[in-house]
Amino acid sequence: MSSKINFYLLEFAINSILRERYKNLFITIVLTLLTFLLSSMFFITNSIKYELNATLDSLPQIIVQNSKAGRHYDIESSKLDEILTISGVSEAVSRVWGYYYFANADVYFTLIGVDEFEEQYKETLSNLTPKMDFTQDSMYVGKGVKEILNSSYYKEYFNFIKPDGSVKKVNIAGVFDSNTELESNDVIVMSKENLREIFELDESSATDIVVKVSNLNEIDTVALKIKQKLPETRVITNEELRVSYENLFNYKGGVFLALFIVSIFTFFIIIYDRASGLSSEAKREVGILKAIGWRVEDVLKEKFYESFIISFFAYFLGVSMAFAFVYLLQAPLLRDVFIGYTDLKPSFELPFVFDIQTLVLVFFLSVPIYIAAIIIPSWRVATLDADEVIR
Amino acid sequence: MILSPEVLTIFILNAIFAIFATIAFILSVKIVLKWDINATTQTQYSLEKYSYLSATIIKYIFAIKVPLFLFFIFTLDKISAVLTGAMCGAGVVDATEYGNYLFILKIINLYLFAYWIVLHNEDVKDEKQAFTKRKFMFFIVAFFFLLTELIVEGIMFGSIDLNEMVSCCGTIYSSSSGSYISKIFSVDTSVLLGLFYANYALMVLLYFFKRAYLFSIANILFIIISIITLIVYFGTYIYELPSHHCTFCFLQSDYYYVGYLIYLLLFVGTFYGIVTGLIVMDEKRREKNYKISILFNTLYVILLSLYPIVFYIKNGVWL
């Protein structure tokens, strides 16, 4: 294998590509499209994962829920005291929150209840509580919520429908944003009192209890202790959430990839077919090259140069287009495939995530496969008998 | 079962390798059976053409395999993040009983394919093409190694159980683990180091006396003793921790990816060393191979030796 790049051969290869421009254009477009789709998919999932991880980081390390018949149920606030006795626990707060279904827009809002003087478990909430007026029935809403309410003509206030059918009016005091949009987009923050009223949750209950652990390495141990003390509860750690989401993404990505394999296979066949169909013109050219002294290896090398040029070009083009599509245009249509996160379609922005491994991955799924497809057709061309061709 | 995109990519490329290697295998068999450079029959002409196809396929597989091997290591690292207990690739390799075999197979195959290519280049330069049959016989053997590697890789990734805890390199590479690695630790370190430097000195000697065949043997032995001393002694100085023997961790960014340099030097040095003795070539090329081999091996020894020396200079004690 020679070590330096033969620039004259490179030039020749480029001209050769241009000589059969329509066929090569077709191949380039198909390859670019495939790379584009693949890269877009990876960029979207990378961004979502990044958002998710950032979200999870801001959550408390352990969540304790009551579990009845396998489903999540209200937990007694008294259990809080029991948890606080476990060593390693730095903080435990009972949370009052829930999902509210807004029929008009067919979306779910996440309602979070806060108390004025309580230590909040999340920084965003502790930034918010000083601003809130707990004397009135008011709430702060996330951006996405505000947009939805606006479109349903709820500009100054909103009417919640309680479980008994009566209405609770709450004023919209303002809009908040937080570090990550996934987190805050569908969120409404109000006093715990109001929330209990809306959900008919009594004083002694809470939705769940969140626990902060002083030493992060001890999360699993503390979780185990809580489970031992309160065996009827469900104890979920941050890490478990992270892993399960990671696997979910890999699964979804895997499905997409499986579909991709089918398209690669088809592509392979197309390439093979097109590359094999040699025009008499092309055959003649190879005959001439061999007559003037090109060896089989030389013709092969030239063909491979052509393939590298085409596939590298398509790769760069596909990846660049994907960057633009996902991060500038925010991936219309395609992102909906992956965001089954909440029913509310968040208008959040996909953060720019640059991951070398992804680029390498896409490279492996495009360039070597194309080159594999042209090995046999190139060889067929290169080993044509020159004398038969020139006759 | 891990179905991450990285693993799927590896599987896809492996499938391509398998298909094309099989084609090359069938052609190799035909060539080995019927090749006759002096014949003027249609069969011989076809075989000559097939010989080009096989060579192209084998070169392709090698060209992709090398970066794919690096990708494989990165993938192991990534998986270690979701596999409980694993902190680096070593944990993933140890997660199944196939991991270690797979790794050794991959490295063997890199050597085998590189060797084939050197053999091929020599063959093509010769008008009589004396090596053709031999080189394709060699490929037939290499093919089975390759196929085994691909199958084992599929099984290994397929059988990784995410719910099962694995050991971290701390336990794998310790003297208390049950595997053969622990037996290495039972040998006195100074004996192993002595063997290491002695082997190196031997190679230098053989270089000056130009005993090619012995030089190759010395290089093969050097691979083994290098890995052993790397685990037992030099690794600990890279990590500056007497109990950290892992062969994977220094590939990570924490250690400035020095692992890649170490393994590269070792592979290139020993590969060219092996080639000098086992392939017939003219003096000029052989001289070049000698030089490359001794250069890379020397760099390897220097690099590794620097770690304990620098440590001693900085701290005044040995680990």
Next chain:
Amino acid sequence: MITLKNVTKRYKLNKVDTITAVEDINITFNEGEIIVLKGASGSGKSTILSLIAALSKPTSGEVIVDTKGISKLPDNFASIYRRDNIGFIFQKYNLIPNISVQENILTPLIPLNLNAEELQKKLHFVMEMYKIEHKKDTLVRNLSGGEQQRVAIARANVNNPKIIIADEPTANLDEKLSLHFIEMLRELKALGKTVIIATHDPLFFDLDFIDREIEVHNGKLLL
């Protein structure tokens, strides 16, 4: 010096039929000779040319060029032999239309991966000799017939081969260009090259600088 010894070439048309292109050819061409092989199409003259150029292998017999047997060379060595020793002038020139004059002339040398200086030296030498330097960047498809002819001959000479082979070089040309071609052949002889031309163009017959005219008929030589 080129020697053909008992050379026979047969082609298989299909599973059953074989066609004999040439049979039992014995001839020697001396260095510096200009030889015309004349005969009708299908007589076998093109086959003789391709055998000398190692483009095909004889079914039996041997082709020896300067004491070296070239008929059994493996494919890549045959190509190297051609590259270093043979200059081919095709019937329709067979230049590559969408690249420039100098790129066309360089084509035989591309795989050698020579450095730019060496390449340019060889290039300039032939371009000057055939007086197309002034058009070196023009695309070949934009050249006149006569200019293309000169490019074709320049390409054949770029690596300074000892042997020039021309297969029906004037078959597609008008008289003026044909005569022009013949003039350039004269120059090649002056350079000491061995030139073998296969043609049935009567313009080539009875020329003063042609050393030998050999008739080929049904695959055999009529000496």
